[in-house]
Amino acid sequence: MRMTTIHAQAERKRQDRSVCRAEKRLCRARMLRVRGLIHPTSAVCATTDTARGEKRLPSEQNQASLKSSGRPLGECRLKWCQRPPERVPALVKTEAGYGLSRATGEIMKLRHLKAFIAAAFVVTVAVPVAAQGLDKVKACFIYLGPIADGGWTYQHHRGAEAAKAGLGNRVEIVWKENVSEDASAEVAIEEFANSGCDIVFTTSFGFMDATNAVAGRHPDVKFEHATGFKREFPNVSTYNARFYEGRAVQGLIAGRMTRTNKIGYIASFPIPEVLAGINAFYVNAKKVNPDVELTVVWAFTWFDPDVEREAAKSLIDAGVDVIAAHTDSTSTLEEAAKTGGAVIGFGQASDMTEFKPSPRVSAIINNWGPYYFRRINELLNGTYAQADSEEGIGSGVVLIGQITEEVPNSVKAEAEALRDAIGAGTTSPFVGPLNKQDGTPWLADGEVAPIGDILGMNFFVEGIEGDIPQ
Numbered sequence: 001m002r003m004t005t006i007h008a009q010a011e012r013k014r015q016d017r018s019v020c021r022a023e024k025r026l027c028r029a030r031m032l033r034v035r036g037l038i039h040p041t042s043a044v045c046a047t048t049d050t051a052r053g054e055k056r057l058p059s060e061q062n063q064a065s066l067k068s069s070g071r072p073l074g075e076c077r078l079k080w081c082q083r084p085p086e087r088v089p090a091l092v093k094t095e096a097g098y099g100l101s102r103a104t105g106e107i108m109k110l111r112h113l114k115a116f117i118a119a120a121f122v123v124t125v126a127v128p129v130a131a132q133g134l135d136k137v138k139a140c141f142i143y144l145g146p147i148a149d150g151g152w153t154y155q156h157h158r159g160a161e162a163a164k165a166g167l168g169n170r171v172e173i174v175w176k177e178n179v180s181e182d183a184s185a186e187v188a189i190e191e192f193a194n195s196g197c198d199i200v201f202t203t204s205f206g207f208m209d210a211t212n213a214v215a216g217r218h219p220d221v222k223f224e225h226a227t228g229f230k231r232e233f234p235n236v237s238t239y240n241a242r243f244y245e246g247r248a249v250q251g252l253i254a255g256r257m258t259r260t261n262k263i264g265y266i267a268s269f270p271i272p273e274v275l276a277g278i279n280a281f282y283v284n285a286k287k288v289n290p291d292v293e294l295t296v297v298w299a300f301t302w303f304d305p306d307v308e309r310e311a312a313k314s315l316i317d318a319g320v321d322v323i324a325a326h327t328d329s330t331s332t333l334e335e336a337a338k339t340g341g342a343v344i345g346f347g348q349a350s351d352m353t354e355f356k357p358s359p360r361v362s363a364i365i366n367n368w369g370p371y372y373f374r375r376i377n378e379l380l381n382g383t384y385a386q387a388d389s390e391e392g393i394g395s396g397v398v399l400i401g402q403i404t405e406e407v408p409n410s411v412k413a414e415a416e417a418l419r420d421a422i423g424a425g426t427t428s429p430f431v432g433p434l435n436k437q438d439g440t441p442w443l444a445d446g447e448v449a450p451i452g453d454i455l456g457m458n459f460f461v462e463g464i465e466g467d468i469p470q
Contacts, residue, residue, distance in 0.1 A: 132382045133379070133380050133381045133382035134198060134379055134380055134382075135170075135380075136169075136170050136171065136172065136380075137167075137170065137171045137172070137198045137199060137376050137379050137380055138171075138172045138174065138196055138197050138198050138199075139160070139163070139171055139172070139173050139174070139197070139198065139199050139201065139372070139376050140173075140174045140175065140176075140192040140195075140197035140199070140200045140201070141156065141157070141160050141173065141174070141175040141176070141200075141201045141203060142175075142176055142179050142185070142188055142189055142192070142200065142201065142202040142203060142204075142207060143156060143157065143175055143176060143177045143178070143179060143203055143204075144178075144179060144180075144181065144203065144204040144206070144207075144302055144303060144328075145177070145178060145302070145303040145328055145329075146177050146178055147175070147177055149303055149328050149329055150329065150330045150350060150352060151303075151327075151328040151329055151330065151348050151349040151350050151352070152203075152204075152302065152303070152328040152348075152349040152350075152366070153177070153203070153303070153328065154349075154350050155349050155350040155365070155366045155367075155368060156201075156203045156226075156366075156368055157175065158350075158368070158369065159366075159367070159368025159369040159371070159372045160173050160175065160201075160368075160372055161173070161369075162368075162369030162370075162372070162373065163369060163372035163373040163376050166369075166373045167373065167376060167377060167380070170380055171376050171380075174192070174195075174197070176188050176191075176192070179207075181204060181205075181206025181207060181302075182206075185202075185206070185207050185210040186210035186213055186214060189202060189207070189210055189211060189214040189223075190214050190217075193214050193217070193218040193221050194218075197221060198221065198222065198379060199221070199222040199223070199224065199375070199376065199379060200214075200221060200222070200223050200224070201224045201225075201226065201372070202223065202224070202225050202226065203226045204226065204227070204302065205226075205227045205228055205269075205271060205273070206302075207225060207226075207228075208225055208228035208229075208230050209230070211223050211225045211228070211230075211236065212225075212230050212231075212232040212233065212236055215232070215233045215235050215236045216232065216233050218235075219233065219234070219235055220235075221235065222235050222237070222379065222384065223235055223236045223237070224236075224237045224238070224239055224375060225237070225238050225239075226238075226239055226240065227239075227240050227273055228240075229388075229455075231386065231388065234386055235386070236386070237375075237386050237387045237388065237389070238387075238388050238389070239371060239375075239387075239388075239389040239390070240273070240389065240390045240391075241366055241390070241391060241392060241397045241398050242390060242391065242392030242393070242397075242398055243273065243276075243277055243326075243364060243366075243398060244273075244276040244277050244279075244280040244429050244454065245280070245392045245393045245398055245422050245423075245429055246364035246393070246398050246399075246400060247276075247277040247278075247280040247281040247284075247324065247364070247429070248280045248281070248283070248284040248418065248422065248429035249284070249362070249400050249415050249418055249419050249422075250281060250324050250346050250362065250364065251280060251281040251282060251283065251284035251285040251286075251324075252284045252285065252287070252288055252411075252414060252415050252418055253322075253346075253361065253362060253403070253407060253411060253415050254281065254285045254292075254322040254324065255284065255285030255286065255287070255288040255289035255292050256288055256289065256408075256411040256414070257322055257344060257361070257407065257411065258285075258289065258292060258321055258322045259321055260319050260320070260321045261289065261291045261292050261293060262292075262293050262295065262318065262319045262320045262321065263281075263282075263285055263292055263293070263294055263295075263320060263321075263322045263323070263324075264294070264295045264296075264297065264315035264318075264320035264322070264323045264324070265277075265278050265281060265282075265294060265295070265296045265297070265323070265324050265325070265326070266297050266299055266308060266311045266312065266315070266323065266324070266325040266326065266327055266332060267296055267297065267298050267299065267326055268298075268299055268300070268301060268302050268326050268327050269298075269300060269302075270298070270468050270469050270470075272454070272455055272456055272457040272458065274326050275457045275458065275459070275460070275468065276454050276455075276457045277324075277326055278294075278296060278326075278460070278464070279430070279457065279460065279461045279464070280429040280430065281294070281324055282294045282461065282463065282464055283429065283430060283434065283461055284418070284429060286463060288414075293465075294463075294464055294465075295315060295318060295320055295465075295466075296464070296466055297311045297314055297315060298469055299311050299327055300469075301327065302327060302328050303327065303328040303329055304327075304329075305329040305330075305331040306331075308325065308327045308329050308331035308332055309331040309332075309334065309335055311325075311327075311332075312325075312331060312332045312335035312336065313335055316335065316336070316339060316343055320343070321342060321343050321344070322343070322344055322345065323336060323343065323344075323345045323346075324345065324346055324348075325345070325346075325348050326348065327348065328348070328349060330352055330354075330355070332345055332348070333345050333347070333352060333355040333359050333360050334355075336355075336359035337355060337359050339359075341358055341359075343359060344358055344359045344360075344361050344406065345359050345360060345361075346360060346361065346362055346363055346364065346401075347360050347362070347363025347364065347365070347401050348363070348364060349364065349365070349366045350363070350365060350366070351363045351365050351401045351402075352401075353401075356402070356404050357404035357405055357406050358404065358406045360401075360404070361403065361404050361406050361407050362400060362401050362402065362403045362404070362407070362415070363400070363401030363402075364398060364399075364400065364401070365398070365399035365400070365401050366397070366398065367396055367397050367398070367399050368397070370395075370396060370397065371389065371391070371397060390451075390455070392422070392423075393419060393422050393423040394422075394423040394424065394425060400415075400416075400419050403415055403416070428448045428449060429449075430443065430448065430449035430453075430454065431443070431446065431447070431448055431449075432444045432445050432446060432447040432448075433445045433447075434449075434461055434462070435461065435462040436459045436460070436461060436462060437459060437460040437461060437462055437463075437464060438462075439462060442461070
């Protein structure tokens with residue numbers, strides 16, 4: 001009996017060693033198809049039954065198996081599986097040599113940390129997260145509204161199509177429309193991350209937290225969030241446009257063109273991007289028309305044609321004859337068109353040419369195509385790095401739509417001169433002296449607003465009435 005027991009123990013040890021070798025071989029084979037670091041439950045490290053060649057269960061079932069009938073692999077169980085050596089691994093942001101697997105809530109030591117250190121370095125502006133180019137990129141886009149909204153989403157989609165046209169069959173674009181800024185956003189982004197997307201562009205401010213949450217679970221996928229500021233993981237970048245530069249040009253036109261000295265602004269949400277636009281519009285209108293008054297209506301939506309329409313009506317009823325909007329539909333111009341030329345406005349995010357020559361007398365055009373082309377191309381050629389991009393008129397990300405014949409030539413020339421000066425960097429939408437709404441000094445005479453003040457703007461300038469909603 002004693003000899004039988006010894007032989008049985010030896011046989012079990014031999015089987016365990018075989019299981020361990022089988023696990024390692026399976027992991028290596030799978031890693032030929034998977035980029036980056038992955039948790040073993042998403043590879044093959046699950047139970048002894050799995051290692052012996054039985055049908056592999058999905059990750060969730062593997063976890064359940066480990067907790068119930070399956071026997072853990074003990075010392076043979078792999079902590080991490082590493083990509084093949086010809087690819088430089090993407091580093092997961094960790095502290096004190098630990099990596100966090102959000103899918104399981106487990107904290108595991110990086111067993112091969114030394115191998116990664118040689119490939120890692122830190123820079124202050126961008127952190128490289130791709131070291132080798134891809135043969136083809138699947139670029140995926142999350143849209144707040146429909147691509148037929150005629151404004152914000154429409155222009156993002158045009159940018160995606162422009163990138164596709166420029167890169168040809170080396171890029172595939174996929175998109176989801178009408179994604180709300182709530183829990184459903186994280187679901188939609190997660191679906192893209194699991195569907196083979198190499199890069200996911202999330203194109204609205206309210207997608208910020210959802211983008212970072214999903215990015216933490218998918219370190220091998222790149223995420224780009226529009227108009228946000230959180231980059232909680234190395235695979236998250238942010239991009240924005242200096243819309244306020246275009247608002248300055250619109251403000252000049254509004255100040256010159258108003259007959260009632262009442263101009264209006266339909267605002268979406270009280271965030272720095274919107275507040276900077278309101279202030280730039282008013283400051284540059286006031287420069288050319290000291291008698292101008294601004295009324296701000298808060299819509300508390302990015303895209304709701306009915307709400308936007310009612311906001312425009314309320315401004316028109318109050319005697320406003322020039323309206324700018326930081327919302328996405330064409331409803332504001334539709335209402336202005338009903339006044340028979342008494343009220344004018346501007347295209348928002350896209351040109352909205354169907355309302356030319358009036359009421360649409362110019363437009364801010366968000367030209368996302370060059371940015372999307374550049375970022376996708378960087379993935380293709382292996383130069384992609386984490387970044388925070390913010391561009392404006394000078395780089396062509398913000399365009400000023402044609403100023404129509406409804407605007408006198410002298411005003412058109414003045415507006416175009418301001419556009420060109422902002423683009424060249426010889427002036428700014430915010431040049432002192434300027435005070436905050438409560439009268440406290442902001443900018444001294446001739447002082448230009450620091451970019452940090454603009455990106456973090458949380459106040460109205462002096463002269464604008466009304467409170468900022470909290």
